[in-house]
Amino acid sequence: MARHALTGQSPPRLTETIVFAETVHRALAELSNGSPVFTSCDRSHKPLQGHGHAHILCQSNRGQGQDGQGEITHITVYAPVGFRFPEQWALHRLKEIYDEKESGVQLALLGLGRPEDFGGTDQEKNECLLLAKSRSWISRTPFLPTRHPKVTRAGVPNRDARGLQIGSPEHDLGRLLRLAGFPDPADVEPVPCTSSGGRDVPWHAFIRRREKGQGKPAVDGAGYGFRIRFAEPVQGPVAVGYGGHFGMGGFEADEIDNIAGIPHDRYG
Template identity: 25%
Template sequence: MRFLQPCAHGRGDGEEPEWPPSPLRVFQALVAAAAARWNERTRLEYAVPALEWLAKQPAPTVIASQGVPSGVKYRLYVPDNVADKVAKAWSGGNTSASIADSRTEKDVRPTHLIGKSDELPAVNYLYPIGDTDSEFATHKETLVTAARSVTHLGWGVDMVAGDARVLSEEEAANLTGERWRPAAGASTTQLRAPRAGTLNALAQKHEAFLNRLSADGFKPVPPLTVFDTVGYRRDTEPAAREWVAFRITSVDPDAPNPSFDTPAKCRDVAAWVRHATGEVCRNWPFPDFASFVHGHTESGSQTKGERADERFMYLPLPSIERRGDRGEHVGAIRRVLVAAPPGFGERIEWIRRRLPGQELVWDNRAQGLLNALPDSDWVLRRYTENAQTWSTVTPVIWPGHDDHNPEKAARLLRKAFVDAGFARAVVDAITELDWRPVGFRAGAELASRYALPDRLNGRRYHVRVRFAHPVRGPLAVGAGRYRGLGVFAAE
């Protein structure tokens, strides 16, 4: 679908701009185009077998020009459908009545499409076809004709030129644009997609629209409910980690909740949480207790190899305090977060049910209690939201020696992001990367003042990074990322 103008107005759930256009939106456009192409505006018949076949296919890979939602809305005033009332007023002699007096405000926030200067922006939907797929061969001509009959995708102003054809794997790989693939996890963009029964539901909705007015009055047209919701993620977007967060409260209900100095106690709070997690996981139903909970093998040696990153991260969260006109300030530790790699949500659920009420113990004394923290907590959201720009609240420990060479330091820092699970494409696309001993946030101490976990030694810096696309937290990198060092908060 090639857009004839550099903007799109389609909206998804919550009236938010939708980009790329969902597979369901394209399917609906194909249905409408087929009805017009074969002049079946009341009841669709000719293209039904082909469209039903398409609806049953797995969600496609989407390759789209970059879309940037407008940061500023503009307002339209749409006349209400009151012409009958105005005409009645006119017939009664009230010539001052006007349709313009009855208008509804409509705020518009388009998506601006960015593509090559020598071609129009486009979005492609790739469905894999087997070499021996005889059913597709039966429907190919119908689908191609319907696609070439599509003229709009979104609002009436969103004019497009549609097309369909069979590509080889090599030709598909050469298509330009951002690649969106179906993916699981909380960090995905949710898009609607057709499924078996969607075409029939669309036909029923259309019939209800045609018969909305009758002798019995007006019957509202019910919304479409027969579709799937599929998570999509760009190739340049990392999958977000699974996590659970807790507030540290006092053991004595009459005493104030404790707080811990971030530079001096960050590593200790992480160690206390790891110990508490180990205690509640003694009947761990999964096969990797030692490596996942403690980060070492049953014999005590460090976990290495491809599965070395399959372990919990224990991240104390320094408070981010608002201080009036002085902006935000990094404070003491009152919250903690335990994170796991993408796809290990069942392990997070295991400790989510068991860690609340557990004591954080040091030197045989309880330092505090863990209590569940709601996801809506303002400070927690600064660590877990979706943002392009992030900066550290605890310094990053370099994964090697930079020999005071800025170029080598930059390579080491990018390596730290790759080691933390970011795809190389995401790291290569970083637009800004800066580091220094002094914090980028008020309240952050010199990097050298943060106590290091045992057996960790290396240069450490505060870091500020801007990604090409928003990245969802929690975000921690560097050699100390499992024990509270190298933690970022969103700016």
């Protein structure tokens, strides 16, 4: 993975994560001369299977307090398959991002490594809650389901052995976590919003659709948030659902007992 800090006068806000991540994606594809790790397609333009290609995750450090306006302060480019020299060279060259209005954002590479090298709670050291290891995780960007709730012919919700409606957001979250290699959560609790720029930000305030690309969210396109707890600590990042490679469905460590040494709930 690679971690960059954003600099400049007008960085995008966390609510614009999916748009900014798409812009970063296009820049890395160009800088790497079309590396499949960044394009998510092979050389014949066939989409890659699995989730080994790059995820672009956005973080807002200042947005946790009253000072900022919820701006994106860092990006993390994470690929389970790793980065070879061409991808590493592109990540080193990723220094400016321009949107359609030619408004520029500068980036500074903080380092390359593994998630555990950057996970933690000390923002002064540029540590990242998205990359921590924890039993408990809470939504930072909206989870966008890809399936729809199922009902019987009589219109009754079709439920699984645990009583969850099949295809509901909570059920789809569990399915996608398993596909990503995570264990089943021991507990899942809905949360209505995140905190950014010193205020509560509901999930509908986020841009939730990609401008281009394949795949689509469930019909209503609504966003959801959850606190999920695992029986044992899991290593971040945790990002699933529609747009998961573009910053959506991102969770950050909530109870970080395995990092600080003392159980601590940041939202409790």
